[in-house]
Amino acid sequence: GFDAPVALVASYRSDDLHRRHPLRRQVAVWARMTGVERMQVEPLGRADVRRLVQQLHPDPLPEEQVRDIVGRAEGNAFFVEELVGATRSRTGRIPEDLAELLLVRLENLDDSAVTVVRAAAVAGRRVSHAALSAVVGLEPADLDSAVRDAVEGHVLVPSGDDFYRFRHALLAEAVYDDLLPGERTTLHAAYAKALQDGSATGTAAELARHARLAKDYATALTASLRAGDDARGVGGAEEAAQHYLQALELWSDTRLPDDQQPKDLDYPRLVGLVSDALIAAGHPARALGVVREQLAHLPEDATDSVRGQLLGTLAFSLAMTESEEDPLDVTTEAVGLVPDEPTNARAKVLAVHARMLA
Numbered sequence: 001g002f003d004a005p006v007a008l009v010a011s012y013r014s015d016d017l018h019r020r021h022p023l024r025r026q027v028a029v030w031a032r033m034t035g036v037e038r039m040q041v042e043p044l045g046r047a048d049v050r051r052l053v054q055q056l057h058p059d060p061l062p063e064e065q066v067r068d069i070v071g072r073a074e075g076n077a078f079f080v081e082e083l084v085g086a087t088r089s090r091t092g093r094i095p096e097d098l099a100e101l102l103l104v105r106l107e108n109l110d111d112s113a114v115t116v117v118r119a120a121a122v123a124g125r126r127v128s129h130a131a132l133s134a135v136v137g138l139e140p141a142d143l144d145s146a147v148r149d150a151v152e153g154h155v156l157v158p159s160g161d162d163f164y165r166f167r168h169a170l171l172a173e174a175v176y177d178d179l180l181p182g183e184r185t186t187l188h189a190a191y192a193k194a195l196q197d198g199s200a201t202g203t204a205a206e207l208a209r210h211a212r213l214a215k216d217y218a219t220a221l222t223a224s225l226r227a228g229d230d231a232r233g234v235g236g237a238e239e240a241a242q243h244y245l246q247a248l249e250l251w252s253d254t255r256l257p258d259d260q261q262p263k264d265l266d267y268p269r270l271v272g273l274v275s276d277a278l279i280a281a282g283h284p285a286r287a288l289g290v291v292r293e294q295l296a297h298l299p300e301d302a303t304d305s306v307r308g309q310l311l312g313t314l315a316f317s318l319a320m321t322e323s324e325e326d327p328l329d330v331t332t333e334a335v336g337l338v339p340d341e342p343t344n345a346r347a348k349v350l351a352v353h354a355r356m357l358a
Helices: 022-031 046-056 064-072 077-086 096-108 113-125 130-138 140-152 168-180 180-197 202-214 215-235 237-254 267-279 286-297 304-319 327-338 344-357
Strands: 126-129 156-158 163-166
Touching: 046 064, 046 077, 064 168, 077 096, 096 168, 113 126, 113 130, 113 140, 113 168, 113 180, 126 130, 126 237, 130 140, 130 163, 130 180, 140 156, 140 163, 163 168, 163 286, 180 202, 202 215, 202 237, 202 286, 215 237, 215 267, 237 267, 237 286, 267 286, 267 304, 286 304, 304 327, 304 344, 327 344
Parallel strands: none
Antiparallel strands: 126 163, 156 163
16 A cells, blocks of 8 residues: 555557557546546647747748648647658658658558558548549448558548548658559559549549659649639639649640640640739749740740740730839730731730730
């Protein structure tokens, strides 16, 4: 016995108690005993995470990097410490020691559950049951059993109707990074196919991501354009700019054959979409930089009409910035390059020229 009152304090991580963990049943017994108080410690709030980042890294980090740490750590102090330490490597990937610790959770899952978790990681933080069903190729009963194993193993959690998400965003990253390159490509291709044939539902942005990572650049380009149009339609200029920039990068890097390029889009119009979206998002200087870069790297076989249209876009970008270059001189050159014919290209260049004259 004890000569004075004694309090015993024991702590454990609830996330680590998979369904077969021996402590799980014992904790349930203790919780029903008189004199035992069970306290749930919630994750740190965003403000507390920021304070912790500041203490761990006294030299100020860029705000974008701080936001990234806050979002990925999800209030877990250990994750915060590891991510702050990883800022020095500048790779953007999870530290190897942390990744190994996270992947231990998969050791208690059966093979089918591991297959499901890997497929879910390729989908992102959140995945629908329909998408998993289309991608992993398991029978419905086997898929249900595998998902239940992943949920009880504290890897996935149900999220809304027909959806699952990873308990921790970093766990999804660790699983994704652990995949072999061929495995990633195959799974991304399977998701892209499911989104295209209707087996799963998703946004154009999701299709663009999966098609790009599956190296289906023609589909990725078309989907990126549609995603940009969708974002622009709801006033999301910043998001639209990112999607259009992705489309421009695909166009420039892959040089798709003519029969794989979107029929209702030409290169000058794509550059114009990027410029307009960046200006609408409040980045006129960046829009100007993008157009200048495209002009500087025009292919040798580019026609005078293409150059003239890009110069028209350049003039509009110049007018939105404090530049010493006269936009009127640029549009005058553009009008001389685009053939004097009743085409959309001629109409657009004349419209910009008229605006500069006014």
